[in-house]
Amino acid sequence: MNTDKKVRTRFAPSPTGYMHIGNLRTAIYTYLIARKYGGDFILRIEDTDQGRYVEGATEKIYDTLRVCGLNWDEGPDIGGPVGPYVQSERMGIFKEYAEKLVESGHAYYCFCTKERIDEMHRKQQEAKVSNMMYDRHCRELPKEEVDRLLAEGVPYVIRQKIPTEGTTTFTDVLYGDITVENSTLDDQILLKADGMPTYNFANVVDDHLMGITHVVRGNEYLSSTPKYNLLYEAFGWEIPQYIHVEHIMRDAKHKLSKRDGDAYFGDFVEKGYLVPAIMNYIALLGWAPKGENEIFSLEELVNEFDINGLSKSPAVFDPDKMKAINAEYIRRMTHDEFKAVAMPYIRQTVKREDADFDTLLEALQPRTELLTEIPEKVDFIDEMPEYSDELYFNKKMKTNAETGLEALKMILPVLESVEDWNSENVHSALFAEIEKQGVKNGWMLWPLRVALSGKAMTPGGGVELCAVLGKDESVKRIKAAIEKLSA
DSSP, X not given: XXXXXXXXXXXXXXXXXXXXXXXXXXXXXXXXXXXXXXXXXXEOBOOOOGGGOOTTHHHHHHHHHHHTTOOXXXXXXXXXXXXXXXXXXXXXXXXXXXXXXXXXXXXXXXXXXXXXXXXXXXXXXXXXXXXXXXXXXXXXXXXXXXXXXXXXXXXXXXXEOOOSSSEEEEEETTTEEEEEEGGGSOOOEEEOTTSOBOHXXXXXXXXXXXXXXXEEEEGGGTTTHHHHHHHHHHHTOOOOEEEEEOOEESSSSOBOOTTTTOOBHHHHHHTTXXXXXXXXXXXXXXXXXXXXXXXXOHHHHHHHOOGGGBOSSOXXXXXXXXXXXXXXXXXXXXXXXXXXXXXXXXXXXOOOSOSOHHHHHHHHGGGXXXXXXXXXXXXXXXXXXXXXXXXXXXXXXXXXXHHHHHHHHHHHHHHHTOOSXXXXXXXXXXXXXXXXXXXXXXXXXXXXXXXXXXXXXOSSOHHHHHHHHOHHHHHHHHHHHHHHHHO
8 A cells, every 4th residue: 555645535425324233344444544644634524415414413423423532633523625525515517527527538528318318228237237327318419409508407417438348447446457448337417406516426526626545435435446547547636445345244145235234333332332342343343453452442453553454254243252342442541440331231220328339330340241231130129029938949059948948048147147248248148157057158148149140141240249238138038038938
């Protein structure tokens, strides 16, 4: 990849809804290239498709990028030397450049009606034409005829005049040189009848005027790239370097798709994923670091990122791996960092104020994969749930309801005698009793866990639960369990 001149990359989303992870991955790679080579990262809003515009989507783009730490150097909200950075605010520019192409013979006015185009496509479908294209009906209209139709105000589009013979070659950083037959390329529309540019044309003009040196996009645009290059050549402009990245698949056969409602960034935040973990995992979808480590902060990704690590094969989205990365991020947090993100989830089901939250957090942190798991893990703290005596049965611990009652009757006086109530003292008292009775740890501690929580799975064992609940509540619950088992 050539970085001899100052690198300028752009992320150019359309405001058509929430941020899909495929778009976010493009933003991440675009950002990493700019930052790695000391270049500029530009945000441009491509809103020329007014039919798909969604109110508030532009603000959602801003919010998502900022939350992810992908701060831009130039953009609609902060300005810059090559603005405006919203395509709908650049309308006069595109018409001017489209007309320049007409003057140079690289484009032409097309006056075909929608009805004629539809009929043409219908006939092509009936004939089972594999590569349906515009039939170039208006391509060679006499100048006098064109002038007359323009003077009469007949609606028109401006189409690119693709060479009908020869080949066009373009270079991609990943795929190398790709050559296509010009005869397979359609005379694409550059300027629509409403005066709005098409996505393909606006992209080329804006990338040139904004000095973009490297373009990252999905490889679905590989087929359009020869037409982009012909436009650059027609204008006599320098062609940027292309990096076409492979699709993200939800399984072996299906792409992640906006239409299918797959994988929006905000959905993962709502599911309890940490933003840095989401970023880390998305960066790995189609890119492999050099070493064994796969856990990177954004700053570390900037240093580690290398174009050569990008794959030419589709990346399959793996929810289990994403969850494992999220769990690793949670484990690496400081106590205070975890407390800040976990307490709102704890408070969804725990309203009491006298619980030992620090002990609870210490028990939760290594056992949490998603933050949204927390409310159900701790809902027993405020109120004991209804539970079956069968919960005392544990084959591994060799316990059942009868042995559970026996163990709890041993535990009760021991805990009642603990004066300075904390994890250490509860642990010491319980393990002294276990040694005294000559029983296995689990034989005594499993019934304690059940009696205090009414659950088989808890954040921490009986000792931690005692500390979290406090002495009075712990003793009260053990007495209630003894009564329940004695009935």
